Amino acid sequence: MLPAHTAQCPQPSITLFGSTITLTAQCTLAEQFRSQIQVTFALVFTLVSLFIVLTA
Template identity: 50%
Template sequence: MILDPVLNMLPGFKSFQVPAHTGTCPTASFSVFGNTYTVSEHCVLLEQYRTPITGAFSLMFLLASVFIVLMA
């Protein structure tokens, strides 16, 4: 097959897997006048609108890449 050298160029990448990770949303706590406040509403907001945000940024990067290619 003509593409064998290209397809078998990096055989180690065929078994590559992205490692699983867990993340937590950073929250801030501060004390003012004897009361402690925790800022965590941004975590709830970002998680609630994760899909539209992902779509919007994907579209933005797609348009940016199309403009770069067309301007070349």
């Protein structure tokens, strides 16, 4: 469906009171729901494209 890629999820770090906290929850959730996200965006793209074509 989508081509393979080599992108990496950004993992920002925050230094707070001398300890470093790395935010990785968004990456975990994105990987966990990857197929649902792909299907949702493909459906939205298809509907928007269809809307554009039909209103032209």
